[in-house]
Amino acid sequence: MDSPSLTPQIETGIRHMSDSVFVGLCRTVGTSQQVAMRRDVIDIEEMVMNKVLTDCHIMEMRSGSEREGFRMKGSDIDTMYCIKNHQVIWDLFQIQFYNVHRQSLILSVSSESSLGFTLLQLLTPRADSRVISALVTMNGGRYISSSKYREITCSIVIPNSTVHGPCGSGLFGGSLEYDNAHCFASEFWPPSASSWIDRCQTWPQPQVVRDIVRRGCHFVAIGHKLGNHESNEWRISFSLAEQKLVYSMNHCQFLTYGLLKLFLKEVINNGLGDDEKLLCSYHMKTAVFWMIQQNTIPNWCPQNLLKCFWYCFKLILKWVYEGVCPNFFIPENNMFLSNIYGEGQNRLFVRLFGFYEKGLASLLHSPSLRSYIMNVLYIPRLSICTDEHTLVSETEFDIEMFMELYKHNNAPPSPDFYLNMKYLNTVAQLTVSPLTQNQVLVLQVFTASFLQRAAFTLQNMYSHTENKLIYIADRMSCHMLKLTAKFGCISDRLYIAMYYYKTLRYTEALSVIEMTKVNLAQPYVMYNFTVDTERYTEAVGGQSWSTKLRHVVAWNIKLKNKTLYINELMTEQIVSLQNNQHTLSIPPLVALYMMEFLCYRHIDTMRAQTALNDLQVLVHHDQGVYVAVHLRDISWQILGICQQISGNLQAALYSYQQSLKQYPHHKIQSATLTRIHELG
Known part of the structure; x- marks a missing residue:
């Protein structure tokens, strides 16, 4: 036309x-620099996770528009989950490449399916229990039903997900869409797509083509609507290939x-x-x-x-x-x-x-x-500059960079000290690899996160053992937390204060709190990803991201619910975990005033009351600057806990009631009701 x-x-x-x-x-x-940064963050995160979890039963891969580099409103989070020791082959002669005693083999049978779709026949007697539950008998063979498998796996990752196409779908935080697809992988390129290789004369480059073909394809649980076996067919997915093409x-x-x-x-x-x-x-x-x-x-x-x-x-x-x-x-x-x-x-x-x-x-x-x-x-005749470097300011880019780092800074959910050390060892190995500046910063943030997690895990392991082991574990934990402060952002120092408080060193904890309070009070601090641009630029403009992270960035305190940090929040962590929430996220100033109050009540009751007053003013009057709206449930809860400890039961009751009225981000309502019941 x-x-x-x-x-x-x-x-x-x-x-x-x-x-x-x-x-x-x-x-x-996004500019090309922003898109490259977003991809770098996700790529290095996935690289770390996959290297560490080599023995894990499931391989996790991010896909979709977020992986491609989009961050437009409505961009969803697509994740593919693949059983590692189950492989799909296209021809029986390919069995020779596998150990059938260790791997379950599945044969693609596409003779009765439309192009792009196939049936999956289980060849080996042993398989994952979910696969066994999804089997149907056809033509004398055992086939994996896509509809059955989809129903079985829909809510495995996130409970109460709904079936959407081949995925389990829903909303994070009430607004961010996710699609989780449980699939199978083949290390071989589909014969039906062999003509694509010959078609790639000008684009993509030969190395990209080789990489795509080498990585094979996947099979997602949905059949062709007009096919003869819609409920049992699987669609061939080229998701990883498409990601490579978008990158190119x-x-x-x-x-x-x-x-x-x-x-x-x-x-x-x-x-x-x-x-x-x-x-x-x-x-x-x-x-x-x-x-x-x-x-x-x-x-x-x-x-x-x-x-x-x-x-x-x-x-x-x-x-x-x-x-x-x-x-x-x-x-x-x-x-x-x-x-x-x-x-x-x-x-x-x-x-x-x-x-x-x-x-x-x-x-x-x-x-x-x-x-x-x-x-x-x-x-x-308006003159328009298309130089990408001038379209997004240094501060704007930094804000997005630190938002991406915060979003993808996920320490392992398991309270396993050795797993944490495995993460740290993996990060150390990657530091000698050729990395972009973006990826170096990601590894720095991961290092701080894994160190603080390992420190608390180690302390929990040896808190009830002989004195010599307690002493050694304590020395190691303190050292790791000091390294966390060295590598991490300003608010990461509060983990040291928590540790000192937990181990009854209130004076040391207060020393850290006072220093952190001074740092957080600076006018150039990037708090909740908002900042005074002019003062930020004056303070750290042109400096390295590592320097900026350590001196001007304040993040929420993330408490992994399977790890005990302080006894006062144990009830909230247990209830949140029971409701499938893995983390409590606490605004830095809320955490600071809470720790200041808890420490001072053992040393100076007047100063403890001052800290509690500061916490109350913050929670009551903040307009989303220091306490994000979605974190008000835990913030009101913490205020109530501190008020209850201080003996002000009427104020505590009001705070708990306010916590119940907030958006239930952490799903701690039953903890709140328990505390209200305790008030009598």
Whole structure:
């Protein structure tokens, strides 16, 4: 299809409009530096986890838009879980590559399935219990039913998940969507996708192709809607291959993909019911893949961004008109076959053609981009700088970097000292590998996290043993916590205060608390990922991320619920863990005033009351600056605990009642009710 005539105003400013949209997308989707940083953080996290958990039964892999580098509102968290010692083969001769006494082998039988789908026949007698429970008998063989397996695994990772396609889905914190897919892996590339290898003449690069083929594919638990064995079939997933392809895009190509995702969400699907949303972001990604590989657009650059978008949009329009969307790896697999046909296909085409007739002016319907486009329409000669380094300030980049680090800084949930040491050893091994600056910082944060976790785990292990072992364990724990303070952020020092308090060294704990209080009071501190930009820049502008982390960043205190930190919060940790929450997250100032009160009540009752007053003012009057809204449940709870300890039972009752009224982020309501009952 030829492009429709554009208005003279848009024709005059078409290049400037591309530049303006490029700027808007960099602000919305991210600059190349931001995208690279996001990928680095997830990549190194996964590398650490997989190296440590080599003996683990399940392999965990992040996928989807977050793994690709998107952080747009609505970007979901997709995770694939794969049983390690279960492998899928395509031909019986491949059995020779495996030890059948140690591994369960599964044969892909695709003769009765549509392209892109297959049946999975269990060949070996032994298998995981979930696999055994999902078996059905067909043609004299034992096959794994996708529908049964999906039901069995849906809520394994997160209870009360609902089945959505091949995944168990739901919301984190009431807003962030997740999709957990339990799948099987094959180390061999699918024969039905062999033509893709021959097609890769210009893109992707040969090394990328070799890496993709070497990693094989996966099978997710969903069958073809029009197939003969829908409830038992499995879909071949190229998720890891797609991730590699997205990584190999240049930034203009990635932004084009992002623009198509925005256009789909904010324009095409705007106002439609869920049943009417026939196109999905996977179709957008597929269109970009085809466009890059077929070399339809010779120059993917900021000035050609809208041209790139328009070519991809026309390809999607063509697919909808014809009712055929060829899978990028198996073109014979028409991804429209089961849902875009008949009257629904006609309505979708009419809708898309309406946007086609409007031309690039259709982008004005996108709230994310409208203001950038309007600037050009009103000021056609407006000079627009497309230098990515100037689009996001140093402070903005730092804020996102530290947010990513905080989000992915997950110490192991098991209170196993040796596992923690294994994590530390893995980090040490990785430090001699070629790493980006981003990845070095990630390892620094992981080191601090694993050290503090190991310190408390060790103390719990030897707290009731002979004196000599207690002394040795204490020396080691103190040393590890001091290293935590050296590597971590300002608020990480509060773990030392907790440890000293737990081991009855109140004076030492208060010394740490006073020093930390002075540091947190500085006007340039990045607290809750907000900061005074001018003062931040004056204090640490241009310095290394490591320096910034240690001197200007304050994070929430994370208490892993399987590890005991202080007795006063044991009830909350137990209840939270019983409700499948692995962590208590406490705002730094709440933790500081709590520890200050607990320590001073053994030394100076007047100062203890002052600390309690400070805590009360903070919890009662903070407007989300120092106490995030989703952490108010634990903050009110801690205030109530301190008030109860001080003997002010009426105030404690009020605080507990307020805790019950907050969003139940930590699911500690039964702990709150228990404490209310204790008040009499």
